[in-house]
Amino acid sequence: MSDRRARPRAGLTRERVVDAALAFVDKHGIAALSMRKLGAELGVEAMTLYHYVPNKEALFDALIDRLVSALAGIEPESGERGQQWLGRVARTYRGQLLAHPGVLPLAATRPAVSPDSLQVIETALRLLELPPARGLDMVNAVMTFVLGHTLAEAGRAPGAQSDVDSLGHLDADRFPLLAQALRDGARHDERFEFALEALLTGLFATDLRSEASE
Amino acid sequence: MSDRRARPRAGLTRERVVDAALAFVDKHGIAALSMRKLGAELGVEAMTLYHYVPNKEALFDALIDRLVSALAGIEPESGERGQQWLGRVARTYRGQLLAHPGVLPLAATRPAVSPDSLQVIETALRLLELPPARGLDMVNAVMTFVLGHTLAEAGRAPGAQSDVDSLGHLDADRFPLLAQALRDGARHDERFEFALEALLTGLFATDLRSEASE
């Protein structure tokens, strides 16, 4: 047999299928993704895809893995402390989610237990130099915070981009402070940075206090 | 006409429909909810439900509203500062989400712009006595944190309850620290309290600092 032992007539691959799925979701949203349409995008019938993916759920998991695997490659820079590294991971995760907002509802709904995501956690625990259970709490808090925050920002239907956009018709008499807040509101990036810094600060300050008191 | 002007043959009401939907989702999960099955639960054909709910999406929104409306009734206690009040709202929200975990994927995916949720934000901005835009950032950070955290805890498929459960077969050689963390891990309530306190502390400390520097 030759080297390329898997060369079907359409040159399909599990990787190419996932690629196409991600592109499709980026363009049309997760709700529009069906096996038939994805097959059409690849010039193939729906059932053909089942040769590369056991079912649609597995395809969803593969999409999530694409985003998370980018985090596994984040190495600690020299002299960097756990807090800085965790901040960089959080920002990268957010970047990935924003680059593929269609995957956001999936990432929020399905557990991230791929080897890559476990690797990220393991690295975090090593860098933090804290009791592992406490470090896991921190990582968990940061990752879930990023997910929740990004979800509120971009995880909506493709139409309305943000809460602010969908509230242009707000009743300023009933909610005067909210109306003003939306007028003066910061950009999403700034709001994320503000909240992330607050969380990290709080996490590490809280931990220091509990260490001192024990 | 008499007082009860709407008494159909099955005694149906929009409220009763939403009740049944919530009960069904609590029991079988959101994925299992279909108009036909919900109708059967109420002794009625599927199309009958469309007399009380314009479509399935509106039914979803009604489910979310059920959870959020519990927050609108949280009054500030005498002498309570914004930080304490916000903590209580967060804990109540989490309690609601945990009581109806089937609704969690909805709450995460759909924007919360019902009057009740807007009222919660407005009250928060009044109590915080900060620039409204800054206050909104705080509320946003806390609510999205609660959502993300609870999602990671209970927003999974009905089968696997938590990350810990679904990782019982973890490879302890590749991920030694993670394995130990899971062994020593705190309960979800404690982890939530730890992270919430950290976030609130960080938020208000960060805000004090930025006020002092301006």
Add this chain to the structure above:
DNA sequence: CCTCGATTCTTACGCTGTAAGAGACGAGGA
């Protein structure tokens, strides 16, 4: 009693995920 509006049911359409099996292809051995 009769009418009318509110409520419910029937039927139908196009879509979904995917089970089952038949068909086509191309590389390896005879």
Add this chain to the structure above:
DNA sequence: TCCTCGTCTCTTACAGCGTAAGAATCGAGG
């Protein structure tokens, strides 16, 4: 050269979905 076999692809089919359109039924008010 041909034949075979494993890999890949397609065809067909089924049960279920949301919901549009309209017919049927009911109970209350005139």
